[in-house]
Amino acid sequence: QDDAEIVIGFTEDERNALLALKTGFHNAFLDDRWGSFNCINWYGVTCNGSRVVGLTLDNLDIIGEVKVDALFNLTALTILSFKNNSIFGQLMDFSKNMDLEQLDLSRNNFEGLISPSLVNLVLLKSLQLQENRLTGSIPWLDQSSLKELNVSNNNLTGPIPNTRTLQSFNSSSYDHNLYLCGLPTSTTCSPPSHVNTPTSPNKSHVNATSVIVNVIGLVILIMLLTVFYKKNKQLNQKIIEKKNATLEDDKEKGDEIPSNVTDHQTKEPMEDHENLVFVDGEPEFELGDLMTASAESLGKGNFGNTYRARLDDRRNVIVKRLRDLKPLSHDEFMNQMKVIATQKHPNLVPLLAYFYSNDEKLLVHKYMMNGNLFNRGRGTRDRVPFRWGPRLAVAQGVARAMEYLHMNPNSTLVPHGNLKSSNVLIDENNMALVSDYGLTSIISNTISVHRMVAFKSPEYLISRKFSKKSDVWSYGSLVMELLTGRVSILSVPQDNKAVDLCNWVHRAIREEWTAEIFDLELMVQRSAIHGMLKLLDLAVRCCDKVPEKRPDMSEVVREVESISVPNIDSESEEDLSMDRSLTDDSMSATPSR
Ligand SMILES: Nc1ncnc2c1ncn2[C@@H]1O[C@H](COP(=O)(O)OP(=O)(O)OP(=O)(O)O)[C@@H](O)[C@H]1O
Secondary structure, eight states: OOOOGBSSSOHHHHHHHHHHHHHHHOOOOHHHOOOSBBBBGGGEEEEETTTEEEEEEETTTOOOEETTTTTTTTTOOOOOEOOSEEEEEEEEOOOOOOTTEEOOOOEEEEEEEEOOGGGOTTTTOOEOOOOOOEEEEOOOOOOTOOOEEOSSEEEEEEEOOOOOOHHHOGGGOOOOOSESSTTTSSSOOSSSSTTOOOOOOHHHHHHHHHHHHHHHHHHHHHHHHHHHHHHHHHHHHHHHHHHHHHHHHHHTTTTOOOSSSSSTTTTTTTGGGGEEEEEEESOOOOOHHHHHHHEEEEEETTTTTEEEEOTSSSSSEEEEOOSOOOOOOOOHHHHHHHHHHHOOOOOOEEEEEEEOOOOOEEEEEEOOTTHHHHHHSSSSSTOOOOOOHHHHHHHHHHHHHHHHHHOOOOOOOOOOOOGGGGEEEOOOTOOOEEOOTTTTTTBBBBHHHHGGGGGGHHHHHHHHHOOHHHHHHHHHHHHHHHOOOOOOOTTTTOOTTTTTTTHHHHHHHHTTOGGSOOHHHHHTTTGHHHHHHHHHHHHHHTSSSSSGGGGHHHHHHHHHHHHOOOOGSOOGGGGGGGGGGTTGOOOSSSSOO
């Protein structure tokens, strides 16, 4: 055997286990540094004798998946830390890692249950699982070794098991979960109908449980709405009975009368806490109407679950249950919402209403019937071809919306921070509208750092700062998604076909395989190639590593609007004729107003 192939510092199985991890991580930094046959050269890996005892890969911007059985061959691990990356997948099975003392998987995208295998780790001193998307209940952790625990900012549910160890931690270890209850938190556990009791789930249980948790989310929403609706009715009654007396009383005592938050509610100020606040003043429906509406879960975003609710009048609205917010008081939340509500532009998804209570913060948006740009670009069986005209229209519409957000003097909300193709929606006129603007101002900083697109920009990774120019960079990546038809890692980090499009396109240009850049569906339109190259050039400049070299959004709008859609009748592009009516002609770049 060749000398170079003798592994030093770790076993062959351990080296292979690390290589398998690397494959799932798709991380250029690790790709460069993991591979040699001597453990000493592997970044973040600590070997002792011939065994791997430590694995520390913090803050590497890893966007990838880890398999449940990834640690089976790393049996001598004492320290494992993947802190502050974007790693996803179920939590690993630790049943073979009996020496583990410190485990830190905080600030990632792990989902599913907290692995019951942790219960058996009798040497475990520190367990950090905060800021993930974990669901289900906390397992029966009772090892006396465990001195540090944090499971806050997940979607955990159910009573905290009554073990001496779990009860010994401060309630902040459990903060910001979907529905964790019982000591040491101050939330009581009734009513328990939707609460999971701690169990030792097996693998086949995992998927079913995630589905159940989603359904539970919907049920909780409906329950909350029911409670608020009933409470609201009672309140109305009480307010009517007590209003005059209370106001008189308050005046006599010199107390401040509760301030009004919205103009249309001046008559009954207490309602602010219990009812929807409509952006345009006039209430169009009530919480009760949302409650009785049929609802469909559209997905779980980074900042909450999103539902489509169909009202009695057959109108659809989007309800977003926000989570991971900054600790905003009622007034602070309302003030932020008022600022978001002033953002009105034909290429921004209109906010219709919002709701605040201690336990629930909701945003109600107009429903965009043609879904999001990410899905528009992807193939389904009945997919309508996505040609140059509509794609250019999207690039123009999004640029206008972003320019508006950046230029608006009333706005304290810039930058958008999370521009990506699932946040660009297509309305009934096939116009592109940007959603999720304004969230940077209300989402907890730690969460936004972790999940928002702007925080993945080159400048944030280097200087920990972002600006409007980070939005320009996100815009560049979105346009590259439009031009290449590829999945951007910013849009769907968990897709294994996703690539860092800014780098990918730069490489294609540097290595001169430019012909492969454009989506084949676009290449049939030869007359469009000039415009496509112009747009590509703009996107490349938007993606410049140096923020100052990127154009600002006004320049982007000017340039993208100077690109025109060729008159297809004048070209010999016969293959377009069959679907023109469904695509180019129906997609408008300019709002039809
Ligand atoms: N107004 C809307 N009309 C139609 N679909 C919408 C609307 N708002 C959101 N959606 C869709 O609902 C789904 C969930 O959206 P959500 O914003 O919660 O998550 P996301 O866009 O995937 O991620 P993020 O939370 O990072 O924005 C997405 O497919 C999104 O395109």
